Amino acid sequence: MTSQTGVTRTDTTHTGTVDVLVLGGAGVDTVVHVPELPLPYADSYMIDSGIRTRAGQTGDFVAMGLTALGLRTHHLDLLGDDPEGDLVRALHREHGIGLSALPQPAGxxxxxxxxxxxxxxxxxxDTSRSRPGDRFPEDTLRALATASRHVYVTITQPCAEALPVLAATGVPLSTDLHDWDGENPYHEPFAYAADVVFLSAAALADPERTLRRIAERGRARTVVATAGAEGAYLLADGELTRVPAETPPAPVVDSNGAGDAFAAAFLYGRLAGEPPETCARYGALAGAYACTVPASRADAMGRDRLLQAAAEPRP
Structure with a gap:
C-alpha cells in the first residue's frame, strides 16, 4: 500500500506502539567466499562455494535481531523499485518486521x-544508490518516532538530516559508528546526538579516550566499543569496564552482522531495564552467535536461547 507521502507499507501489523524504530541501513549484499584476505591479484578465481546475493545490511540485521528477541520493531528507509528492493521487502515479510519503504529512484x-x-x-x-537531496518526510519520521520507545539510527544517508527531528521528539536514540577512527567528521553528528553509542575498536588507537570524548561532547551516558575476540569496552555513567568475549556456540564462519547482533541484544536488555553490564553480556552472546551464521543466510539469536546462554556461568 502506498500513501500520499510515497511511503510503501509492506506490513501493517505494527500500527500501535513500537518498541524500536530502526532508521536506514536497508540493502542487499552479494557474498563471495575467497581463499584469503587480502586477496592477491589474479586474472580470475574459481569460487566453488558459489556467489550468493541476499537481503540484509546493517539496518536489516538490527531489525531482524530485535524482532527475534521479541521486540516490536519497525524499519523506515528508502528502497528502489528493483530486484534488490524486492529481496529486502521479502526479508521483512518473512521475519514479521514492519517496514515503511520510501521510493528511491537511484535504487x-x-x-x-x-x-x-x-x-x-x-x-x-555501491555509493551510487543515493542522492544528495534524499530525505525522510518529517511527518512520517515524527509519527513513527513518537509511536516508538526507542529509535536506532544507522549512519547511512539520509539519516544525519533526520537527527534534529528525532531529537525534538525526545525519544531515546542509539547508533552504531562501525569502524570510526575517532576523527572522520561524518560520524560526529550521530556520535553526539545518541543516548547510546556503539562502535568498533578496530580503528581506534585509544578506545577509552574516544569513548570518553563521545560521552563528554554528546548526550550518551553509555558508549560501547566492540573488540572482537578481545571482548568490548563499556563506558557507563563515566565508569569504564571490560566485557569478556563469549565463546561462539559453533565454528566461526563469518563476522558479518556481529556488531548489529550485539547492538540489538544490548538494546533488548536496556529496554527490559537491565543494568549496562548485563546488556553488554547479552550483546557479546548475540555477537558470538552471529559469527557462526554463514554470510549467505539471514539469522539471529532468539530470546529463549539468549536468556538460557546468559543464565549459564562463564567458563
Whole structure:
C-alpha cells in the first residue's frame, strides 16, 4: 500500500506502539567466499562455494535481531523499485518486521562482501544508490518516532538530516559508528546526538579516550566499543569496564552482522531495564552467535536461547 507521502507499507501489523524504530541501513549484499584476505591479484578465481546475493545490511540485521528477541520493531528507509528492493521487502515479510519503504529512484543499496576462511570480511559499497537531496518526510519520521520507545539510527544517508527531528521528539536514540577512527567528521553528528553509542575498536588507537570524548561532547551516558575476540569496552555513567568475549556456540564462519547482533541484544536488555553490564553480556552472546551464521543466510539469536546462554556461568 502506498500513501500520499510515497511511503510503501509492506506490513501493517505494527500500527500501535513500537518498541524500536530502526532508521536506514536497508540493502542487499552479494557474498563471495575467497581463499584469503587480502586477496592477491589474479586474472580470475574459481569460487566453488558459489556467489550468493541476499537481503540484509546493517539496518536489516538490527531489525531482524530485535524482532527475534521479541521486540516490536519497525524499519523506515528508502528502497528502489528493483530486484534488490524486492529481496529486502521479502526479508521483512518473512521475519514479521514492519517496514515503511520510501521510493528511491537511484535504487536499493547494495554491496559486495568478500569473506575470508577465518570469517573476516571486506565490504565494497555501491555509493551510487543515493542522492544528495534524499530525505525522510518529517511527518512520517515524527509519527513513527513518537509511536516508538526507542529509535536506532544507522549512519547511512539520509539519516544525519533526520537527527534534529528525532531529537525534538525526545525519544531515546542509539547508533552504531562501525569502524570510526575517532576523527572522520561524518560520524560526529550521530556520535553526539545518541543516548547510546556503539562502535568498533578496530580503528581506534585509544578506545577509552574516544569513548570518553563521545560521552563528554554528546548526550550518551553509555558508549560501547566492540573488540572482537578481545571482548568490548563499556563506558557507563563515566565508569569504564571490560566485557569478556563469549565463546561462539559453533565454528566461526563469518563476522558479518556481529556488531548489529550485539547492538540489538544490548538494546533488548536496556529496554527490559537491565543494568549496562548485563546488556553488554547479552550483546557479546548475540555477537558470538552471529559469527557462526554463514554470510549467505539471514539469522539471529532468539530470546529463549539468549536468556538460557546468559543464565549459564562463564567458563
Amino acid at each position: 536499493t543499496r547494495r554491496a559486495v562482501n568478500l569473506v575470508g576462511p577465518d570469517g573476516r570480511r571486506l565490504s565494497l559499497y
